[in-house]
Amino acid sequence: MENESIGYEIHLKKRPIGPVKLDHFGLVKTDIPQLKEEGDFLVRNIWMSVDPFLRIYMASGTKHAAAFELNKPLTGGCIGEVIESKSSKFKVGDYVKANFGWRKYWIGKDMDSVENSISKIDSTIAPLRSFLGLLGITGMTAYVGLFKICNLKEGQDAVFVSSAAGGVGSVACQLAKIKGCFVVGSCGSDEKARWLVDKLGIDHAFNYRKIGQYNISEELKRVFPNGIDLYFDNVGGKHLEAAIDNMNTFGRVALCGTTSQYNDDGNASYNNQNKKVTKSNSDGPSNLSLAVSHRLKLQGFIWSDHFDILNEFNANMSQWISEDRIRLQETIFEGLENAPKAFVSLFNGKTVGRTLVKID
Amino acid sequence: MENESIGYEIHLKKRPIGPVKLDHFGLVKTDIPQLKEEGDFLVRNIWMSVDPFLRIYMASGTKHAAAFELNKPLTGGCIGEVIESKSSKFKVGDYVKANFGWRKYWIGKDMDSVENSISKIDSTIAPLRSFLGLLGITGMTAYVGLFKICNLKEGQDAVFVSSAAGGVGSVACQLAKIKGCFVVGSCGSDEKARWLVDKLGIDHAFNYRKIGQYNISEELKRVFPNGIDLYFDNVGGKHLEAAIDNMNTFGRVALCGTTSQYNDDGNASYNNQNKKVTKSNSDGPSNLSLAVSHRLKLQGFIWSDHFDILNEFNANMSQWISEDRIRLQETIFEGLENAPKAFVSLFNGKTVGRTLVKID
Numbered sequence: 001m002e003n004e005s006i007g008y009e010i011h012l013k014k015r016p017i018g019p020v021k022l023d024h025f026g027l028v029k030t031d032i033p034q035l036k037e038e039g040d041f042l043v044r045n046i047w048m049s050v051d052p053f054l055r056i057y058m059a060s061g062t063k064h065a066a067a068f069e070l071n072k073p074l075t076g077g078c079i080g081e082v083i084e085s086k087s088s089k090f091k092v093g094d095y096v097k098a099n100f101g102w103r104k105y106w107i108g109k110d111m112d113s114v115e116n117s118i119s120k121i122d123s124t125i126a127p128l129r130s131f132l133g134l135l136g137i138t139g140m141t142a143y144v145g146l147f148k149i150c151n152l153k154e155g156q157d158a159v160f161v162s163s164a165a166g167g168v169g170s171v172a173c174q175l176a177k178i179k180g181c182f183v184v185g186s187c188g189s190d191e192k193a194r195w196l197v198d199k200l201g202i203d204h205a206f207n208y209r210k211i212g213q214y215n216i217s218e219e220l221k222r223v224f225p226n227g228i229d230l231y232f233d234n235v236g237g238k239h240l241e242a243a244i245d246n247m248n249t250f251g252r253v254a255l256c257g258t259t260s261q262y263n264d265d266g267n268a269s270y271n272n273q274n275k276k277v278t279k280s281n282s283d284g285p286s287n288l289s290l291a292v293s294h295r296l297k298l299q300g301f302i303w304s305d306h307f308d309i310l311n312e313f314n315a316n317m318s319q320w321i322s323e324d325r326i327r328l329q330e331t332i333f334e335g336l337e338n339a340p341k342a343f344v345s346l347f348n349g350k351t352v353g354r355t356l357v358k359i360d
Numbered sequence: 361m362e363n364e365s366i367g368y369e370i371h372l373k374k375r376p377i378g379p380v381k382l383d384h385f386g387l388v389k390t391d392i393p394q395l396k397e398e399g400d401f402l403v404r405n406i407w408m409s410v411d412p413f414l415r416i417y418m419a420s421g422t423k424h425a426a427a428f429e430l431n432k433p434l435t436g437g438c439i440g441e442v443i444e445s446k447s448s449k450f451k452v453g454d455y456v457k458a459n460f461g462w463r464k465y466w467i468g469k470d471m472d473s474v475e476n477s478i479s480k481i482d483s484t485i486a487p488l489r490s491f492l493g494l495l496g497i498t499g500m501t502a503y504v505g506l507f508k509i510c511n512l513k514e515g516q517d518a519v520f521v522s523s524a525a526g527g528v529g530s531v532a533c534q535l536a537k538i539k540g541c542f543v544v545g546s547c548g549s550d551e552k553a554r555w556l557v558d559k560l561g562i563d564h565a566f567n568y569r570k571i572g573q574y575n576i577s578e579e580l581k582r583v584f585p586n587g588i589d590l591y592f593d594n595v596g597g598k599h600l601e602a603a604i605d606n607m608n609t610f611g612r613v614a615l616c617g618t619t620s621q622y623n624d625d626g627n628a629s630y631n632n633q634n635k636k637v638t639k640s641n642s643d644g645p646s647n648l649s650l651a652v653s654h655r656l657k658l659q660g661f662i663w664s665d666h667f668d669i670l671n672e673f674n675a676n677m678s679q680w681i682s683e684d685r686i687r688l689q690e691t692i693f694e695g696l697e698n699a700p701k702a703f704v705s706l707f708n709g710k711t712v713g714r715t716l717v718k719i720d
Contacts, residue, residue, distance in 0.1 A: 284644035
């Protein structure tokens, strides 16, 4: 992909059923889009991020948003540079953050910049890719979940974080430690568990694959003898059930993602003509009666509903970054053509921290 | 039980495994307890209530509270009359409300009256048994769930109530209608469904037994074309899953009870030696990924955490009762000896509204 006069896009070619695979995607050559109207500007992407939740919209739409269209480029977080402009707001050389990942070039429009979340970023205060990480969705998601959804109690809460070696999980762990809490994380390998304890300084970490999903509850009972006050749930399924088993009265659960179920297609099973034939057995928590007796709050959230705390977030996070109190591990894939590989790797436990693709 | 010089108690004789049955209980003759110290007073119970959640503590304790002891009287809501007293606070002829149901006589103590929730009631403002119903736990539970946990939006919310013909459910339905909401209820018979629409004036009701648990979601889609904003969950399991399928963004779920699962023993199965042998398949909601994308809040609650709204509750509820805008259907069993029958009937869909036992 050295020819700068050709655009490239990653298209969704087939809807995933069961585990998402490389052949659900296709790399497509395109022309570089042309500026047409006043206010248009051309962006060349430099970085993009991949997130597990995209799997939902690859399979089907929800009430909340439509499915990705087949044979069209996917979307997702990106950082790019403005290389041509008819806009007075976005000039050549500006760096921008937007939701037009999975492609090399795109046209932005002044008037649509807010609704498409296109914003200028200040590349002098941190490396460009931070704006897809600690200062972006990853950092904001961890921050909102702990402080806004769960009202983390400084120095008091016993905190459990699943998928703790992932981007959001690792930031949630560090934020809770900065606030003086007891923090335990679960992850998918012994190496990650060691990294969480040795490098991030959390109190305990365990490899749930070794323990087995039905034993997570026992492990949590052992490591939280006084119960869990706050569970930051990136996984759903048996992890959530195990956490609920061990939550203290008035415990709070931030429902941030259900990686364990994204490959499930809403609990439907399919025959080999891809027709839905049965409901499969649920991975859902069977112990919600404990949510009543223990007065638990489980709340789903998305970072973008909480721009009211953006200034507070930026101020605190920049400070903690500058004090080296918080960091984000990154797994970087080189080249837009490897974006599908980056995405698929999110589901097999092989990536650490935030997964990014360097586009050029 | 005509001999006034003999006490009676209902004891838990065996812990229920699977459906609760009459032979888990036993009627036991006792002496009438004697006043010993200053501050003691003797109460003869007149009414008691039975509630499904007691099933949890019959089977085993939770982190929150111990299991009922075998061969000891059960506890639960009651209304009685003080018939002997060495107390300056509770005098002969006073009516009291407490948690010492399942027995004919009990001794109260001045100094323990707060922690044992013993309170005097004013029998002139409503029939005695109302204090176990609309002005008691039933009314308070419905009120707290709708207004405090879910912040019901007057005239705006589309409200779904499960077990809508039950005590709490029927009050929740009426409160939501008083506040001008669109209200749909589910229940266990066609007769109850007709009663909910014809007598309580809710907008729609359906018999989930006829529909089948896997079709509740489809029925909800049909009757809530614009989605559900607030779900008052008395059932858990497939009802909860179906509601989550149909919740609007920022929807709120009050987790009030999981009748569908109380007979489940924490998803364990037992062989005929009563040894736990397997985890059964979950009845839990398999679609909590929707709680993330739709930013749902699910919150368990218990009425007794919310005494801060007691004055507001009493004022509003008494007014609505006096205006005949709210009523509570009652199923009354006669005689303490029939308390087990009353309790068992809660789980087979045969009772309507609040289930009470008249003790003498």
